[in-house]
Amino acid sequence: MNIEIKEVDVAVVLSIRQEVLRNGKPIRMCKMQGDELPSSIHLGLFYENKLAGITSLMVEAHPEFPDLSQLRLRGMAVLPEFQKKKLGKLLMEEAISVSQKKHADILWFNAREAAVGFYEKFGFSVRGNLFNIKDVGDHFLMYKEL
Template sequence: MSSESDRPVSIQFVPIEFQSDVYRQSIALRHAVLRQPLGLAYSESQLAAEHDQLHFGMLSGNQLLACVSVMLFSPSEAKIRQMAVDAALQGRGIGSDLLGRVELELKSRGVQCIELHAREVAVGFYERLGYMVTGEPFTEVTLPHIKMTKTMVTC
């Protein structure tokens, strides 16, 4: 059974610049975790649309362990997307650390409400971090998803 004590040492939370080397690592990680198992791939237009989004990750040395992207809808509203932890490192607290750090970063920028489309199998992960189901199930990338939201301050 995995635990937090199995985590790589010296994990660093980092912003990821669009089209940087670490960004390219994040595409590979997301492809391996989120797309390849479904027989899908990112299109050039999907990736090009990420130029005005925020990207964050957890690094150990030069190795990207986890990543997530953020769309800012308005100064106070954001959408979390593309959350992925290396398959060999899931269940060690890395995903919750990453999301917690991203929430602090967004809060410092004035974001008050966060939404996301959770895969049905990941709803429990987000619930533990305070997200609530706010819609009906729907299908995205062939899988059942549901909208979840978290309000960081009254809005």
């Protein structure tokens, strides 16, 4: 079994964002603010050389965490046929490791309600109340001190 996680161009992550996170909506709706910034990092997990999972890390501060060096995790997704095989776990561990190497104090993101239990396994905590993101659904702010 050959699994590789590597940095990829933003164009590579769009297809899985579209399928898993945006219900097949047009590619323009799969782009995220900050995607193209040189400081943004896009990770692809390849299973037997096929792209199976993605996530992105962006330099973005959340007002809940003033005075801390922060990274935001975005667009975490594993293709349905590859889910529940611990690939999301490998991707998350790599995202945490990359964030630590970048000397971030905090890694934060808006987690879909259904994925909160997944993130809790890596030591992330919920901050505040459930809120809705239009066209995407209900989310919690989650964070972890690195």
